[in-house]
Amino acid sequence: xxxxxxxxxxxxxxxxxxxxxxxxFHNEKGIKxxxxxxxxxxxxxxxxxxxxxxxxxxxxxxxxxxxxIVPSAQHSMDSDLDNEKLIAxxxxxxxxxxxxxxxxxxxxxxxxxxxxxxxxxxTFPGDIEKFKTTFPQLTIHKDVSFVHDRKMITSAGGAKSxxxxxxxxxxxxxxxxxxxxxxxxxxxxxxxxxxxxxxN
Numbered sequence: 001x002x003x004x005x006x007x008x009x010x011x012x013x014x015x016x017x018x019x020x021x022x023x024x025f026h027n028e029k030g031i032k033x034x035x036x037x038x039x040x041x042x043x044x045x046x047x048x049x050x051x052x053x054x055x056x057x058x059x060x061x062x063x064x065x066x067x068x069i070v071p072s073a074q075h076s077m078d079s080d081l082d083n084e085k086l087i088a089x090x091x092x093x094x095x096x097x098x099x100x101x102x103x104x105x106x107x108x109x110x111x112x113x114x115x116x117x118x119x120x121x122x123t124f125p126g127d128i129e130k131f132k133t134t135f136p137q138l139t140i141h142k143d144v145s146f147v148h149d150r151k152m153i154t155s156a157g158g159a160k161s162x163x164x165x166x167x168x169x170x171x172x173x174x175x176x177x178x179x180x181x182x183x184x185x186x187x188x189x190x191x192x193x194x195x196x197x198x199x200n
Contacts, residue, residue, distance in 0.1 A: 001067070001069065001093065002069045003071070004036070004051060005080060007074025007075055008071050008072070008073040009046050010046070013071045015161035017033055017069075018165075018185060019162060019166055020067070020069075020168070022184060026180050034063065035053045035055070036053060036055045038089070040060075057093075058085065065096065066097060067099045068093050068097040068100045068101070071103045071106050076104075077127065090110065090115070094113060097151070100115060100151060100153070101154075104123065104161070106157075107122065108134065110152070115152060116135070119152045120138075120139040120149045121139070121141070122140060122156060123140070123157075143195065144196055145194050146167065146196045147196065147197045147199070148197070149199035153167070153168065166187070166189050167194070170189075170191060
C-alpha cells in the first residue's frame with residue numbers, strides 16, 4: 001500500500017512503485033501494489049500530477065497491507081503530522097504490516113505515529129537536524145541511503161528512492177530478481193556499493 005496525500009513527491013512515490021510492481025514479471029507471487037489516501041478524490045502531487053487513489057482509508061474496506069510505503073509529501077513535516085486520522089491509519093497499518101518503508105520526510109510521519117520508537121532510522125539529508133529536534137528520542141543516522149531496523153526501513157529519498165525498494169526486493173525474492181528489476185530500470189544494482197545500515 002502506497003500512502004498518497006496532496007503534495008506527495010513524484011520521486012518518492014514512483015521510484016519504489018516501479019520497483020515493487022515489477023516483481024510480478026519475475027515471480028508468480030509478485031507484489032500487488034495499490035494506493036490509499038484519506039480521500040476518494042484525485043490527489044495532486046507536488047509536481048502537479050493528478051492521481052485517483054485506489055482506496056480511501058476513511059470510506060473503503062482495504063485489502064490486507066503486508067508492506068506499507070509512506071512517501072514524502074509537501075507537508076510531511078508540518079500539517080500532515082497534525083492530521084489525527086492520517087497518523088492513526090499509519091500507526092495501525094504499520095503495526096500490522098510485515099514491512100514499513102518511508103522515503104525522505106515520510107520518516108516524520110512514521111515517527112509521529114510512534115512506529116520508529118526504539119528503532120534506528122534516517123530521512124532526507126537536509127532535514128536530519130529538524131528530525132533530531134522534532135523527535136529527540138530517536139537514533140538518527142546521516143550520510144546513508146537507508147536504514148533497516150527490524151521491519152522498519154527509512155531512507156533518504158530523492159533519486160536514492162530506488163535503493164531501499166530494490167533492497168526490499170532482494171530481501172524478499174533474492175538477488176536474481178533484484179538484479180533483473182534493476183536491469184529493466186537501467187540500474188546496476190549492487191547492494192555492497194550502497195551505503196546503508198542494517199540493524200536487525
